[in-house]
Amino acid sequence: MTQPVASCPNCGAKIIFKWSSSVQTVCEYCKSVLIRTDVDLKKVGEVADLPPDTSPIQLNTEGNYGNKAFVVIGRILYEYEQGGWNEWHLMMNDGRSGWLSDAQEEYAVSFLVNGQKLPGESQLQVGQPYSWNGETYTLSVITQAHFRGVEGELPFQYWDKSDVAFADLRTPSRKFATLDYSDMQPCLYLGEFVEFEDLKLKNLRQIEGWS
Amino acid sequence: VSSGTPPLQGAPKPHAKALNCPKCGAAITLRALGQAVSVVCESCHSILDAKDPQLQILQSFDKIISPDPPLIPLGTRGKIRGTDHEVIGFERRSIIVEDTRYYWHEYVLFNPYKGFRYLSEYQGHWNDVAVCKEQPIIDPRVSINLEANYLGESYKHFQTADASTDFVLGEFPWEVRVGEQARVTDYVHPPRVLSKETMSNEVTWSIGEYMPGRDVWNAFHLPGNAPEAVGVYENQPSPFSTNITTVWMAFAAFATALFVLMIGFEIGAKKEPVFHATYQLNRGEPKGEASFVTDTFELGGRTSDVEVTTSAGVQNDWIYVNYALINQDTGEAWDFGREVSFYSGYDSDGAWSEGSRNDSVVVPSVPAGHYYLRIEPEADPRHSTIAYTVDVKRDVPVSAFYGLGFIALLLPAIVITWRSVSFERSRWSESDHPPSPIFNTESD
Numbered sequence: 089m090t091q092p093v094a095s096c097p098n099c100g101a102k103i104i105f106k107w108s109s110s111v112q113t114v115c116e117y118c119k120s121v122l123i124r125t126d127v128d129l130k131k132v133g134e135v136a137d138l139p140p141d142t143s144p145i146q147l148n149t150e151g152n153y154g155n156k157a158f159v160v161i162g163r164i165l166y167e168y169e170q171g172g173w174n175e176w177h178l179m180m181n182d183g184r185s186g187w188l189s190d191a192q193e194e195y196a197v198s199f200l201v202n203g204q205k206l207p208g209e210s211q212l213q214v215g216q217p218y219s220w221n222g223e224t225y226t227l228s229v230i231t232q233a234h235f236r237g238v239e240g241e242l243p244f245q246y247w248d249k250s251d252v253a254f255a256d257l258r259t260p261s262r263k264f265a266t267l268d269y270s271d272m273q274p275c276l277y278l279g280e281f282v283e284f285e286d287l288k289l290k291n292l293r294q295i296e297g298w299s
Numbered sequence: 300v301s302s303g304t305p306p307l308q309g310a311p312k313p314h315a316k317a318l319n320c321p322k323c324g325a326a327i328t329l330r331a332l333g334q335a336v337s338v339v340c341e342s343c344h345s346i347l348d349a350k351d352p353q354l355q356i357l358q359s360f361d362k363i364i365s366p367d368p369p370l371i372p373l374g375t376r377g378k379i380r381g382t383d384h385e386v387i388g389f390e391r392r393s394i395i396v397e398d399t400r401y402y403w404h405e406y407v408l409f410n411p412y413k414g415f416r417y418l419s420e421y422q423g424h425w426n427d428v429a430v431c432k433e434q435p436i437i438d439p440r441v442s443i444n445l446e447a448n449y450l451g452e453s454y455k456h457f458q459t460a461d462a463s464t465d466f467v468l469g470e471f472p473w474e475v476r477v478g479e480q481a482r483v484t485d486y487v488h489p490p491r492v493l494s495k496e497t498m499s500n501e502v503t504w505s506i507g508e509y510m511p512g513r514d515v516w517n518a519f520h521l522p523g524n525a526p527e528a529v530g531v532y533e534n535q536p537s538p539f540s541t542n543i544t545t546v547w548m549a550f551a552a553f554a555t556a557l558f559v560l561m562i563g564f565e566i567g568a569k570k571e572p573v574f575h576a577t578y579q580l581n582r583g584e585p586k587g588e589a590s591f592v593t594d595t596f597e598l599g600g601r602t603s604d605v606e607v608t609t610s611a612g613v614q615n616d617w618i619y620v621n622y623a624l625i626n627q628d629t630g631e632a633w634d635f636g637r638e639v640s641f642y643s644g645y646d647s648d649g650a651w652s653e654g655s656r657n658d659s660v661v662v663p664s665v666p667a668g669h670y671y672l673r674i675e676p677e678a679d680p681r682h683s684t685i686a687y688t689v690d691v692k693r694d695v696p697v698s699a700f701y702g703l704g705f706i707a708l709l710l711p712a713i714v715i716t717w718r719s720v721s722f723e724r725s726r727w728s729e730s731d732h733p734p735s736p737i738f739n740t741e742s743d
Contacts, residue, residue, distance in 0.1 A: 142333025144412045170473055171336050171350065192334050192472050193414025194432070226434060229501065258434035260448070281432040284413050295411045298383070 094129050096120060103129060106161045107179040110241035113162070121238065121247040133247050138165055138237045143174050143190045144292045147240045151188075151287040153197045157181045160188065162240035166233040166252075173233075177242055185243045187277060188287075189266075195287065196264060198279025206267060206274045212255050218265070220278065225257035225265045235270075246270075320345060321354055330374065330387040331409040335470035339388075346477070349470060358476050367391050370420065370526070371406055373469045377519030379427060384408035384416055386519075388469035394460040394483070407471055415472050418515065419507065423528035424535060425515045426492060426507035435486075435493055435504050447486040447493055449506065454486035454493045457533045457730045462496075485533060489726075492534035509534050531725040539719035550712040554705060561701045573598060574691035580618065580676045581684050590675040595627055596691065598667050603694040605665045607672075609658045611639045611687035617654075618685055621675040626668050633662050639687070661697050 094103045099118040113122050114135055122129040149160040162177030173191035180186050189196045204220050216227045235249030252270035262282075268275040318327040325342030329335060335349040337357060345359040369389040371377075376385045388407030393400050403421035405428075410416075417428040435449040445456045462483045467475050479498070486493040490509035495502060509532070512525025528535075574596040580589065598605065611618045617640035624633040637660055643652035678685055724734045 139333070171334070193410070193412060194430070228434065260434050260436050260450075262433055292412070298411050 096122060097129055097131050105241060106159065107185070107241055107243075109183075109185065109243060110161070111243055112238075112245050112247065113241045114239055114247075123245055132245070135237050135239075135247060138239065139172075141293060142172070143176075144193075144295060145174065145176055145188065145190055145289065146291070146293045149176075149289055149291050149293075151289040153178075153180070153186070153188075153282070153287065158186060158188075160240075162238070162242045164238050164242070164246060165236040166254075167236045168231050168233040172236060177240065179241075187279070193284070194281070195284055196279050196281045197287075198264075198266060198277040201276045201278045204276050206276055209253055209269045209274070212253075212267070218257060220265065220276065223259060223263060223278075225259055225263075227255055228258045229256045230254070231256065318354055320347065322356055322359055327354060328374075329470065330385055331411070331415075331470050331472070334409070334411075334414075334472060335387070336473050337467075337471045337475045339467050339469055339475075341468065344467075346467065346475060348474075357474065360477070367404075367466050369404065369406065369468065371418070371515070371519050371521060375519050375521075377408075377515075379408060379416060379418075379518055382410055382413050384410045384413075386469075388471045388475075389467070390464055390471075390475065391466040392462045392464050394462050396460065402465070407469065409470075417505070418510070420515075421532065422530065423512050423526045424532035425510040425512055425525075426534070427510045428494075428505050428507040431493075431504040431506050435495075447495075449486075449493050449504075452488055452491075454488045454491070456732070457485040457487045457492075457727075459484040459731060487534045489534045490536040507534065509536055530729070531722060533726060533729065535726065537719055537722045537726075539715050539722055543715060543719050546712045546715045550708050553708045557701055557704050557708070561696070561698070565696045568696040569600070569694040570696075571599075571693050572690065573693050574672070574689070577686060577688045578674070578676070579684050579686050580678055589677070590621075590673060592625075593672045593674065593689070595669050595671045597669055598665060598693050600667060600694065602664055602666045604697055605662045606690075606692045606695040607635075607637070607660050607662065608690040608692070609637050609639050609687060610656060610690070611685060612656060613639060613641045613685065615642050615644070616640070616679060616682055616685070618687055619677040620687070620689075621677070623673040624662055624665070624670055625673060626666075626670055628668050633665070635660060635662070661695060661699070663697070665693070 095101065096103050096115040096118060098120040099115060101115055101117045103113060103115060103122060105113065111124055114120070115122060119135050119137070120131045121133045121135055123132050145160060147160055147163065151158055158178040158180045160176045161179045164175040166173055166175070171192060173189060176188040176190065178186040178188055184199065187198050189198065201220065207218070212227060212230055214227050214230065218225050218227065231254045232251055233254060234251045238247055249270055252268070254269070255267040257265040257267070262280040264279060264281060266277045268277065318329060319325065320327050320340040320343060322345045323340060323343040325340055327338060327340060327347065329338060329349060338347050338349040338354070339345070340347060343359070346357045347354040348357050369386070371386050373386050373389060376383050385408065386406050387409045390405050391402055392405060393402045403419060406418040408416040408418060419426045419428055431449065433450060435447045437447050447454045460483055462481050464475065464477055464479045467477055481496050481498040484495040492507045494505050494507065496505070512528060516525045574593065576593060605624065607622060607624070609620055617638060619636060619638045621636045622634070626632070637658045639656060639658045640654040641652070641656050642654055643650065645651070672689065672691070674689065676687065727734050
């Protein structure tokens with residue numbers, strides 16, 4: 089696969105897209121948020137520096153999910169009153185885009201699922217069951233989070249958000265669902281909780297004092 | 300994958316960051332930097348917002364509550380389930396049951412790759428606890444939530460109580476407050492405990508597994524010995540329950556073997572008559588002169604049991620016979636006394652009888668050879684002559700032996716079952732569902 093190459097319209101640094109379907113990236117040098125157009129990159133804003141990293145995962149971390157290898161190419165960081173969590177954007181080796189969420193080192197992998205009937209934000213009720221793809225999910229918690237920052241490549245434009253709502257749904261198995269209300273249309277992500285060792289992660293951030 | 304672009308990285312961060320308490324100025328160490336939500340100042344015990352670079356005070360106290368030092372000091376690292384974890388937080392919580400306050404302790408463990416785990420300790424009983432990823436199911440058909448299902452296993456309701464946080468130290472991955480109340484419901488499936496904690500509207504499920512104190516001491520390389528565990532804890536594995544099935548299965552196997560053996564010997568036994576004679580006891584004769592010896596008979600074949608049967612047609616009478624089975628060749632003797640008595644009559648309940656006109660005794664393991672009996676009968680001297688028959692058979696099956704064997708097998712099974720039942724009773728006596736007493740004791 090040839091990687092699309094361009095330069096940052098703000099500082100001129102070389103911008104390499106690792107994933108051909110990426111819509112947005114952040115210039116590593118000047119932190120400009122860049123959106124791909126048909127011909128060029130357009131600067132749409134800037135992101136503030138992210139707070140000190142708390143996750144052992146970083147851009148370019150590689151790993152496995154099931155029988156598919158992935159590489160971390162982007163990140164969205166959220167904060168809520170009880171802390172924060174990362175949504176790491178994964179480029180799977182079958183060309184799909186996936187998400188690895190890391191909330192206080194509780195890891196889960198999920199994928200966007202289209203074409204399902206989704207409840208509106210105002211209809212959400214904790215304890216309510218929902219069925220998608222033959223699985224019943226129970227709404228466990230609704231979290232009001234605020235967008236803290238982005239890094240790397242994302243499959244959509246995402247950079248200037250304020251508070252957004254997430255609904256977490258759980259099952260008696262490791263499967264879970266997230267309803268994302270950060271846009272006009274809600275999005276459904278289906279996935280499962282995973283064990284850190286099962287991801288076989290490489291190129292992790294070094295944490296001093298721990299191996 | 301990356302062609303030339305270095306990964307985005309700042310300066311290496313120290314694993315513990317030094318900060319100062321905004322209230323008293325004492326140094327604050329953050330061990331789980333970025334993941335801790337609350338941190339407690341070790342000096343003035345103010346609870347601080349660990350997410351805030353200024354460490355805003357969340358709760359402060361005029362008086363420092365009497366410290367209850369953690370058994371595992373903060374900062375200690377140990378291996379839990381193969382992964383190093385550092386003790387970063389400690390809290391003491393309590394519930395009140397029937398006007399008595401019961402305390403337990405919780406330790407927050409942290410690994411920057413694997414996240415948080417917990418250890419709980421109550422009177423020397425430890426649990427290794429993690430937050431549930433899978434959602435437990437409470438059977439809605441059972442009206443008062445007496446059962447929960449987690450990962451296909453059924454957990455029994457043990458206790459529901461309101462727990463309060465009394466003392467905190469170190470870091471927590473949530474906003475901790477002293478005095479905070481939570482409703483805690485425990486479901487047990489030893490060695491595991493499934494706990495539901497409800498605080499305002501948030502429900503957290505966690506799964507704990509019983510951990511003997513010495514395992515905690517080994518994991519954290521603590522000096523000395525773990526405090527002795529007191530009583531039976533809610534999810535403490537019973538030392539008997541795992542054995543109980545095994546014991547009964549072993550019992551069934553041995554009992555079957557015994558039965559087969561018994562049938563085999565019953566069939567295989569020759570029951571060979573070797574001696575038969577009838578004698579008269581003339582009671583006119585003075586006592587002590589009635590002793591006589593029989594003719595010699597041969598016990599052939601292998602060493603075997605010998606059955607001596609005494610029969611007498613007594614009616615409301617008795618005869619007592621002193622025997623000695625004597626080996627003519629070696630002089631070895633087996634002495635035994637047998638009584639034949641039979642009584643019968645009528646009373647207000649109808650006919651009754653007692654005793655038997657036949658008596659058999661088995662002399663075990665008698666070697667082959669030539670034998671004779673020395674017989675010395677006794678009877679009530681008021682009565683007339685009495686006839687009695689002596690039969691000797693060799694190689695007879697002995698059911699009594701099997702009965703003893705059966706009891707020998709049954710006893711340990713019963714003892715273990717009893718101990719297991721007692722263990723379960725002490726476990727449940729501490730729950731919301733205490734067992735009813737086995738024996739009706741007087742209540743006052």
